Amino acid sequence: MSELRDLEILENRLLNAGRTFIYPRTPDLPGAFQRRSLPASPSWRRWAIGVAILLAAIAALFAVPEVRARLLEFLQIGAIRIEPPAIETPTQPPDENKDREYGTLIPISHLSGETTLEDARTEVDFPISVPTYPSDLGAPDHVYVQQVEPGASFVVITWMNVEDPEAVALAFYVIGPGVSITKGPVDQLQAEEVDGEPAAYIRGTHFLQVDRLPDYGVLVQAPALIWESKGITYRIEADLPVDVLIRIAESLNNNYRE
Amino acid sequence: MHQDAVFRLAYLHLADPAEAEDAAQDCFIRAFRSLARFDASKPLRPWLLRIVTNLALNRKRSLGRYWAALNRAAQEQPAVDASPEIVQEGKAESRKLWAMVKMLPAKMQTIMYLRYFLDLPVDETALALDLPEGTVKSQTYRALKKLRQIISEEDPHLYGSVHE
Numbered sequence: 001m002s003e004l005r006d007l008e009i010l011e012n013r014l015l016n017a018g019r020t021f022i023y024p025r026t027p028d029l030p031g032a033f034q035r036r037s038l039p040a041s042p043s044w045r046r047w048a049i050g051v052a053i054l055l056a057a058i059a060a061l062f063a064v065p066e067v068r069a070r071l072l073e074f075l076q077i078g079a080i081r082i083e084p085p086a087i088e089t090p091t092q093p094p095d096e097n098k099d100r101e102y103g104t105l106i107p108i109s110h111l112s113g114e115t116t117l118e119d120a121r122t123e124v125d126f127p128i129s130v131p132t133y134p135s136d137l138g139a140p141d142h143v144y145v146q147q148v149e150p151g152a153s154f155v156v157i158t159w160m161n162v163e164d165p166e167a168v169a170l171a172f173y174v175i176g177p178g179v180s181i182t183k184g185p186v187d188q189l190q191a192e193e194v195d196g197e198p199a200a201y202i203r204g205t206h207f208l209q210v211d212r213l214p215d216y217g218v219l220v221q222a223p224a225l226i227w228e229s230k231g232i233t234y235r236i237e238a239d240l241p242v243d244v245l246i247r248i249a250e251s252l253n254n255n256y257r258e
Numbered sequence: 259m260h261q262d263a264v265f266r267l268a269y270l271h272l273a274d275p276a277e278a279e280d281a282a283q284d285c286f287i288r289a290f291r292s293l294a295r296f297d298a299s300k301p302l303r304p305w306l307l308r309i310v311t312n313l314a315l316n317r318k319r320s321l322g323r324y325w326a327a328l329n330r331a332a333q334e335q336p337a338v339d340a341s342p343e344i345v346q347e348g349k350a351e352s353r354k355l356w357a358m359v360k361m362l363p364a365k366m367q368t369i370m371y372l373r374y375f376l377d378l379p380v381d382e383t384a385l386a387l388d389l390p391e392g393t394v395k396s397q398t399y400r401a402l403k404k405l406r407q408i409i410s411e412e413d414p415h416l417y418g419s420v421h422e
Contacts, residue, residue, distance in 0.1 A: 003403075010402055015374050015377065017356070018375035018376065019377070021356065023269055024269060027275075
């Protein structure tokens with residue numbers, strides 16, 4: 001028997017072995033994630049960070065038509081179930097000239113736990129950096145610490161509109177480990193970067209729900225930028241163009257190093 | 259589904275379902291972290307398989323993890339979901355061939371797993387390994403020759419059945 005024929009037979013045997021090979025059942029990766037997310041352990045933190053990035057990255061990629069079909073399949077196997085944009089969603093980058101159509105920002109009337117920035121920094125066990133851009137932003141007007149459960153909190157920091165003190169000009173979320181937030185379905189998603197890390201720019205009306213905090217579900221109409229840094233998830237919501245939001249986001253690092 | 263392919267490739271390398279699950283989850287997390295750099299014009303599966311291969315091989319190199327996996331494997335029966343006939347067939351040849359493939363160098367193992375166990379075409383294997391298609395073909399040929407040698411030395415009976 002020639003060597004080539006010999007190898008051909010082996011090849012066929014291998015193919016047959018591959019087809020009949022008994023694999024363990026493929027695990028339920030989303031379920032595994034949830035099981036891991038019970039204690040606030042370093043492992044959990046790592047996964048929480050990953051999921052935050054995953055959300056942002058999936059959302060961003062949905063804006064790219066050629067990968068949408070694959071991502072639909074990808075989503076079915078991914079660790080997170082996210083409501084994607086409708087298939088007919090426009091995929092063109094947002095027209096920044098239409099800023100005025102954004103609508104109202106998240107109402108803060110339902111927020112409790114108002115405190116000061118200094119006190120908030122002692123209440124939570126993660127660092128709270130605030131934007132330093134624009135230079136005349138000044139100190140925040142309101143700071144709210146929202147505890148989901150012991151060891152899992154997030155902070156909402158707001159700057160009010162100078163001309164309308166009842167309206168929020170900029171809402172800034174600092175989301176600590178142990179908190180998960182679901183957004184969607186979203187209308188427009190765009191991949192961006194903050195300090196070289198993946199970020200998601202979301203525009204259009206969408207629902208925001210803090211998991212395990214049933215009362216914290218709001219309809220958001222303003223654009224938002226989401227990113228993660230050093231284990232903390234950040235979210236900026238403001239009626240501003242994306243490049244300005246990114247600049248605000250990147251001003252955090254200056255503050256963080258101080 | 260990609261989930262199956264990723265998990266199975268991890269399992270083939272690690273021979274432990276728990277370790278394979280960890281590697282698969284790491285794979286997806288790392289993939290999402292790198293999505294911004296992913297070339298959307300290329301297929302997704304080979305990219306994921308490349309990531310999980312690296313993760314699995316790194317895990318395998320960790321002696322502590324490897325021994326833990328061996329211990330668990332000794333204590334647990336793999337959770338299978340197949341008919342008795344298929345299980346029998348798997349035991350009869352698939353597992354033996356797998357055992358032989360595991361004696362190959364890591365790179366050759368990966369080619370065998372991708373080409374035959376996961377039944378990937380050459381072009382997708384090439385993408386997964388970041389190699390030209392011609393290199394995949396030549397490395398597959400070398401791996402097959404090496405495997406045939408291993409089988410003849412380690413399990414002459416299986417070698418005979420291969421020749422039937």
